[in-house]
Amino acid sequence: xxxxxxxxxxxxxxxxxxxxxxxxxxxxxxxxxxxxxxxxxxxxxxxxxxxxxxxxxxxxxxxxxxxxxxxxxxxxxxxxxxxxxxxxxxxxxxxxxxxxxxxxxxxxxxxxxxxxxxxxxxxxxxxxxxxxxxxxxxxxxxxxxxxxxxxxxxxxxxxxxxxxxxxxxxxxxxxxxxxxxxxxxxxxxxxxxxxxxxxxxxxxxxxxxxxxxxxxxxxxxxxxxxxxxxxxxxxxxxxxxxxxxxxxxxxxxxxxxxxxxxxxxxxxxxxxxxxxxxxxxxxxxxxxxxxxxxxxxxxxxxxxx
Amino acid sequence: xxxxxxxxxxxxxxxxxxxxxxxxxxxxxxxxxxxxxxxxxxxxxxxxxxxxxxxxxxxxxxxxxxxxxxxxxxxxxxxxxxxxxxxxxxxxxxxxxxxxxxxxxxxxxxxxxxxxxxxxxxxxxxxxxxxxxxxxxxxxxxxxxxxxxxxxxxxxxxxxxxxxxxxxxxxxxxxxxxxxxxxxxxxxxxxxxxxxxxxxxxxxxxxxxxxxxxxxxxxxxxxxxxxxxxxxxxxxxxxxxxxxxxxxxxxxxxxxxxxxxxxxxxxxxxxxxxxxxxxxxxxxxxxxxxxxxxxxxxxxxxxxxxxxxxxxxxxxxxxxxxxxxxxxxxxxxxxxxxxxxxxxxxxxxxxxxxxxxxxxxxxxxxxxxxx
Amino acid sequence: xxxxxxxxxxxxxxxxxxxxxxxxxxxxxxxxxxxxxxxxxxxxxxxxxxxxxxxxxxxxxxxxxxxxxxxxxxxxxxxxxxxxxxxxxxxxxxxxxxxxxxxxxxxxxxxxxxxxxxxxxxxxxxxxxxxxxxxxxxxxxxxxxxxxxxxxxxxxxxxxxxxxxxxxxxxxxxxxxxxxxxxxxxxxxxxxxxxxxx
Numbered sequence: 001x002x003x004x005x006x007x008x009x010x011x012x013x014x015x016x017x018x019x020x021x022x023x024x025x026x027x028x029x030x031x032x033x034x035x036x037x038x039x040x041x042x043x044x045x046x047x048x049x050x051x052x053x054x055x056x057x058x059x060x061x062x063x064x065x066x067x068x069x070x071x072x073x074x075x076x077x078x079x080x081x082x083x084x085x086x087x088x089x090x091x092x093x094x095x096x097x098x099x100x101x102x103x104x105x106x107x108x109x110x111x112x113x114x115x116x117x118x119x120x121x122x123x124x125x126x127x128x129x130x131x132x133x134x135x136x137x138x139x140x141x142x143x144x145x146x147x148x149x150x151x152x153x154x155x156x157x158x159x160x161x162x163x164x165x166x167x168x169x170x171x172x173x174x175x176x177x178x179x180x181x182x183x184x185x186x187x188x189x190x191x192x193x194x195x196x197x198x199x200x201x202x203x204x205x206x207x208x209x210x211x212x213x214x215x216x217x218x219x220x221x222x223x224x225x226x227x228x229x230x231x232x233x234x235x236x237x238x239x240x241x242x243x244x245x246x247x248x249x250x251x252x253x254x255x256x257x258x259x260x261x262x263x264x265x266x267x268x269x270x271x272x273x274x275x276x277x278x279x280x281x282x283x284x285x286x287x288x289x290x291x292x293x294x295x296x297x298x299x300x301x302x303x304x305x
Numbered sequence: 306x307x308x309x310x311x312x313x314x315x316x317x318x319x320x321x322x323x324x325x326x327x328x329x330x331x332x333x334x335x336x337x338x339x340x341x342x343x344x345x346x347x348x349x350x351x352x353x354x355x356x357x358x359x360x361x362x363x364x365x366x367x368x369x370x371x372x373x374x375x376x377x378x379x380x381x382x383x384x385x386x387x388x389x390x391x392x393x394x395x396x397x398x399x400x401x402x403x404x405x406x407x408x409x410x411x412x413x414x415x416x417x418x419x420x421x422x423x424x425x426x427x428x429x430x431x432x433x434x435x436x437x438x439x440x441x442x443x444x445x446x447x448x449x450x451x452x453x454x455x456x457x458x459x460x461x462x463x464x465x466x467x468x469x470x471x472x473x474x475x476x477x478x479x480x481x482x483x484x485x486x487x488x489x490x491x492x493x494x495x496x497x498x499x500x501x502x503x504x505x506x507x508x509x510x511x512x513x514x515x516x517x518x519x520x521x522x523x524x525x526x527x528x529x530x531x532x533x534x535x536x537x538x539x540x541x542x543x544x545x546x547x548x549x550x551x552x553x554x555x556x557x558x559x560x561x562x563x564x565x566x567x568x569x570x571x572x573x574x575x576x577x578x579x580x581x582x583x584x585x586x587x588x589x590x591x592x593x594x595x596x597x598x599x600x601x602x603x604x605x606x607x608x609x610x611x612x613x614x615x616x617x618x619x620x621x622x623x624x625x626x627x628x629x630x631x632x633x634x635x636x637x638x639x640x641x642x643x644x645x646x647x648x649x650x651x652x653x654x655x656x657x658x659x660x661x662x663x664x665x666x667x668x669x670x671x672x673x674x675x676x
Numbered sequence: 677x678x679x680x681x682x683x684x685x686x687x688x689x690x691x692x693x694x695x696x697x698x699x700x701x702x703x704x705x706x707x708x709x710x711x712x713x714x715x716x717x718x719x720x721x722x723x724x725x726x727x728x729x730x731x732x733x734x735x736x737x738x739x740x741x742x743x744x745x746x747x748x749x750x751x752x753x754x755x756x757x758x759x760x761x762x763x764x765x766x767x768x769x770x771x772x773x774x775x776x777x778x779x780x781x782x783x784x785x786x787x788x789x790x791x792x793x794x795x796x797x798x799x800x801x802x803x804x805x806x807x808x809x810x811x812x813x814x815x816x817x818x819x820x821x822x823x824x825x826x827x828x829x830x831x832x833x834x835x836x837x838x839x840x841x842x843x844x845x846x847x848x849x850x851x852x853x854x855x856x857x858x859x860x861x862x863x864x865x866x867x868x869x870x871x872x873x874x
Binding site for chain 1: 689690691693694695697698700701702704705706734735736737738739740792793794795796798800818819820821822847848852865866867
């Protein structure tokens, strides 16, 4: 995709310069204290609270004319929220946008880490609804601040262990808590636990913005990120019995698509760009004919095959 | 090559057109003007100004028009706009004792200097439809002008009690520091009173009302006295550092409520009344009263009271009163969550399978024992 | 009025500060990596390294009290003119500091280190070195560093690395340091460990 004409009614990146400085200072402290939640003066944005305003403010404080921006929601570039946020930055920063993970300098995401490994120099900005991993255990911010200050994470382990006693496993499939740099327990935002291992020692810089809750946190590149677990119940990720129906991938996170009301379903990659690349490279999934019949795929593209 | 069908962008653009059409409604009906809204829907614009944290009746009217009368959506529009406005400085503190009073009532004294000024209110109306309004046959009677002007001196009721030493004094914190600014800094707990009052003032009227009601009814055990409610115009002044003198920017309409609460004393402090304070834009008595009740219930730390009820829990009240934040987070559930849901599906299927296996094992064991 | 304010700040305040911030963020995310700032991006008062001036212009404003070591007081009016940042009333009030690498007082540990609930309420200290290369080698490890990173800044006083170790041993409390010389910078966040080699 190409660069866009910039909207002259707003400052570059929408935020005023004083606000950007405030966010930039918070970002530097966040990077210096991996996993610690820095309070910041989150501004009102023209998009709703809970719809990515934290991530948007971080991206706005970072973005420059040299950047190439990718925005995903649920792993896909074409979901409503991703489209809306990409349009916003095209309008207020005029930057080039892309769907290719490896071309992007900045990736703003909701709920997924892309399947392609990220590389040094890239920045991944997560939209965070609830930055406090201890909130389900303790409602009070005064108390959770103390728990982090004194590394009092026993209650979190108890909660996970109660799951094991009850269900034989930790019954948390997303927002699975991690320990960052052996110091802070951190919420990895609602990414599926499938993505947790990607956060560990990632070469890219990971930044997290919670607009409504007014918190910023970070994981620097090459930083230890460990999912909480127990020696006798090690952390494990989701697995599927079948590959992606469109591209045949067996290593990606899959979305379930309901195909009829009689129990029919198929599984497809949640990372739409990854899936598309694989199909371009000639990989074919098992239900490709079905999908074509159902117009799930663009019939016009058939000729190019 | 296969390409998954993509229609996101076109579909989103179409929603913009559809909502614009919906907003306009039947085109044979004349379009409502923002001047009509700001003149004839004053209580609605007041609510938008309060929850949007910006005193601008005409922008509040525009917001209401654009939002089809949805006050939370309107407050959101106002907030998103106000955050882009340049900031020249802070005004001088307002002095509500110099308010040009249009309404002023006290429930604690039958009569007092300045008297009871009933002013414009629905309080004493019978809630019966005026069908003439529907027929647009309104013949608005001009209100009669009183024979005598109001007394210029209208002391505030808590000040009267204060002169007698019976009212908790309002003392600024040491050094009278610049107040916290809710629009620029995150709330931190424990929250000081400036933080609490600002949050309550922009808080959702319905949420504040419900909590204030809970305090009175059974979750707070407080029945305060409406010491005074006053509404009218107050001048706003600004002192420019460059010019070195004060200028008057104009008047704004405010409603102020001072609640007088049951006395309180300790070993070293004499018993005295305590205050709850509410101050809001425009004519908004219900909001100012709710705010005043909650200001008092949140003063528990200052008075060494225990926190037993929701309205006394400052994190609960302050974190959840902002309706723009609350609406955003509740409504974000409309966004796709299929990645997380897939995780939950995978997990519940696995746990369910294990559960069923255990059940059938147990059944088989029981059958074996029985045999 | 001194001549200092006549020296230009950013040639483009919006994109200039954006570009410099990305350099600082990149340096903070990759401790030990030398970042370079484009010479044409902003002006700088005489005897003040470009990187120091650029970092301050980018990060400070009315909300951030600044502490300048006596040898850098010559830039005070320039800084106030372009940023509006107030002088820190005391070392305890400092959010940003500019100090010389040769001076052992105040030590990096004298500046605010935050408190255990809010360790972010700490200072960022810009330390002016003679060069960021050619000095005694120091090995860095920690977040942002793949295995280890060797740096060799010059002109630091004798106890500097002892002070940094004392600062970083308080993690998550502590100040964060940016070493500068000319148009180059190296960030030393409190999260890393440092060790003198040989």
